[in-house]
Amino acid sequence: MPNRVVLGAQWGDEGKGKVIDVLAGDADLVARFAGGANAGHTVKIDGRTIALHLLPVGVLSERAQSLLGNGVVIDPSALCAEIDEVRHRGFETKGRLWISASAHLVLPHHRLIEAHGESSAGCTKIGTTNRGIGPAYADKAARRGVRTGDLVSVERLRRAVQNSVGFWDGISNGLLAQNGLTVDGMVNELLGYRERIIPMLVDASRMIDDADRRGATILFEGAQGALLDIDFGTYPFVTSSTTTIGGVMSGLGVSPRVIDQVVGVVKAYTTRVGLGPFPTEQEGTVADRLQERGHEFGATTGRKRRCGWLDLPALKYAVRISGISHVAITKLDVLDELAEIPVCVAYDDGGKQSDDVPIDITRLDSVKPVYRSLPGWQTPTAGCTDYDDLPSNARSYLKYICESLGVEMLIVSTGPGREETICLDRAGAAV
Ligand code: IMP
Numbered sequence: 563m564p565n566r567v568v569l570g571a572q573w574g575d576e577g578k579g580k581v582i583d584v585l586a587g588d589a590d591l592v593a594r595f596a597g598g599a600n601a602g603h604t605v606k607i608d609g610r611t612i613a614l615h616l617l618p619v620g621v622l623s624e625r626a627q628s629l630l631g632n633g634v635v636i637d638p639s640a641l642c643a644e645i646d647e648v649r650h651r652g653f654e655t656k657g658r659l660w661i662s663a664s665a666h667l668v669l670p671h672h673r674l675i676e677a678h679g680e681s682s683a684g685c686t687k688i689g690t691t692n693r694g695i696g697p698a699y700a701d702k703a704a705r706r707g708v709r710t711g712d713l714v715s716v717e718r719l720r721r722a723v724q725n726s727v728g729f730w731d732g733i734s735n736g737l738l739a740q741n742g743l744t745v746d747g748m749v750n751e752l753l754g755y756r757e758r759i760i761p762m763l764v765d766a767s768r769m770i771d772d773a774d775r776r777g778a779t780i781l782f783e784g785a786q787g788a789l790l791d792i793d794f795g796t797y798p799f800v801t802s803s804t805t806t807i808g809g810v811m812s813g814l815g816v817s818p819r820v821i822d823q824v825v826g827v828v829k830a831y832t833t834r835v836g837l838g839p840f841p842t843e844q845e846g847t848v849a850d851r852l853q854e855r856g857h858e859f860g861a862t863t864g865r866k867r868r869c870g871w872l873d874l875p876a877l878k879y880a881v882r883i884s885g886i887s888h889v890a891i892t893k894l895d896v897l898d899e900l901a902e903i904p905v906c907v908a909y910d911d912g913g914k915q916s917d918d919v920p921i922d923i924t925r926l927d928s929v930k931p932v933y934r935s936l937p938g939w940q941t942p943t944a945g946c947t948d949y950d951d952l953p954s955n956a957r958s959y960l961k962y963i964c965e966s967l968g969v970e971m972l973i974v975s976t977g978p979g980r981e982e983t984i985c986l987d988r989a990g991a992a993v
Contacts, residue, residue: 563588563779564822567810568890570787571826571880573834574805575860575867577892577975578827579603582619582783584973584983585825590778591627592620593770595813596803597785598635598668598698599644600691602861606978612651613861615693617644618783621655626781627773628655631766632664633803633813635698636710638755640668645758661759662766662814663711667752669723671743672697675730678737686798689836691862699792699802701726710763713756716749723748767815774820782810782821788880789834796923799838807884825972826886828877828963830894833867835860839927842870842906856896871933873906874966876926879919881967890973891960894952895945900938903959906931907966936962946976949984 566585570576583605586592599616606612607622614621616636620628630636645655672694679685680692690696701707706729708722727745731738738744773780786805789795794806803809811818831852834840844852849869852858858867880886897903908917909929920929939953946952952960952974964971974984 565774565780565782565820566823566825567782567784567807567821568825568827569784569807569884569886570790570805571828571877571886571889572787572832572873573789573840574787575602575833575835576787576827576829577890578784579605579614579619580892580975580978580980581825581827581890581973582781583607583622583980584985585781586620586623586626588779589620589623589626589781591629591770591773592618592623592781592783593629593631593766593814594618594634594783594785595631596633596805596809597801598693598695599637599640600693600695600801600862601785603785604861604978605980607980609979610651611978612648614648615644615862616640617648617655617659620781620783621648621659622653628659629764629766629769629814630661630665631814632662633809634662635666635668635695635702636661637668637694638752638759640693642755642758659762660764660766660769661710661762663709663763664766665710666698666702666707667710668694668698669708669726669748671727671730671738671748672701674738674741674743675734678734687837688799689838691860693862696802697730710759713752713759716753719752720745720749723752770814770816770820780820782814784809788883789876791883794879794883796838796926799836806880823888824884824886825888825890826880826884826969827890827892829892830872830897830959831856832870832873833858835863835865835867839924840868840870841876841909841926841929841931842873843868844870852896855899856893871904871906871931872963873931874963875906875909875917875919877967878917881969886967886969888970888972889964889967890975891963891971892975894956894960894974895943895976897938897959898942898944899940901940902935903938904933904935905962907934908932944977945982947981947984949974949986952984
């Protein structure tokens with residue numbers, strides 16, 4: 563089987579969890595390369611819904627080993643709570659879950675600093691997930707972060723925590739101390755996680771290289787989406803990691819030669835949580851219907867997702883940046899009742915039309931979408947597992963997306979369950 567990368571092609575919440583869960587059935591190793599406990603990967607197995615925020619979805623697979631790479635930021639309390647939760651649900655991680663010794667830790671003061679920034683007048687409010695992601699990556703880039711590997715030595719750990727806490731307390735006029743966050747307290751808390759975390763530490767790059775040399779199938783699990791990428795997203799309304807293809811290499815220490823296929827996950831319409839531009843956003847009844855039919859609430863924060871139509875220029879941008887070769891199109895069934903489905907084919911920027919994202923991506927907040935209307939199918943597709951059973955207008959909608967993006971269709975998801983899936987590489991369906 564090919565080594566695949568699965569990436570979100572919009573603003574996150576495309577349904578990556580479900581797609582990764584389906585593809586993990588063929589994988590020997592599932593490796594996550596970026597983000598932290600801000601992700602919300604929802605998987606429905608045998609009628610039970612499981613939402614993972616930090617662990618790779620591979621932990622729910624019977625055969626795969628799972629790996630968190632150096633590009634992931636790890637909140638030890640969230641990690642241990644999630645391990646306990648999946649174990650409670652019958653999925654054992656012992657001997658199956660591994661963590662890079664170079665991954666950075668998210669600590670309580672990162673969450674405090676983030677909450678402070680989000681509520682301070684004078685700071686741009688991003689609408690983050692409040693998981694401490696931004697400050698943890700800021701510490702990493704500023705070379706004052708605490709890494710999982712620091713847990714092996716008390717002295718090293720104390721020095722690393724001191725570096726970060728000292729810096730933030732200094733520039734915030736003692737905010738940490740005022741909130742009871744001290745170096746001693748934090749080191750003590752971290753020492754409590756050593757026994758659980760140290761046995762999982764590995765050299766992620768070597769683990770992947772060994773797996774590849776053995777001929778194992780590797781699945782690279784993305785988090786968030788292309789438009790939330792720290793460099794290519796709608797900055798500053800983005801997350802703090804590389805969510806596009808480059809993150810795989812830098813977040814795991816792998817060669818691009820290991821990758822055979824890049825799968826972009828595309829929701830059949832568009833959603834976004836948090837603040838920032840969203841050209842095809844709808845309001846009123848249309849937004850309410852999409853929100854209701856798609857159960858569009860954030861898996862991590864429970865926030866209502868903003869909803870709108872499919873945005874082809876934004877998707878083309880995601881395809882270009884990550885070299886997406888295949889797509890998994892999700893939530894097709896949410897559109898089942900519509901007579902007409904508008905799709906944004908270009909942006910009008912002050913009278914000039916383009917099917918590409920503006921050079922200055924911040925202009926996405928002022929461009930006007932140019933829509934083409936495609937006929938709906940007004941027939942239920944929920945639960946459909948055979949491409950040929952889809953109504954012809956639904957197939958035309960899917961084909962139109964793939965042809966516009968120049969990609970192949972790999973998966974169509976017609977419901978949250980594992981089995982509510984059309985896999986085009988297995989069914990041998992003619993597309
Ligand atoms: P942060 O990643 O918590 O710093 O949040 C930054 C932005 O990314 C906010 O707009 C969040 O709503 C968004 N975001 C982060 N993770 C996800 C996700 O998994 N799905 C959708 N949006 C996300």
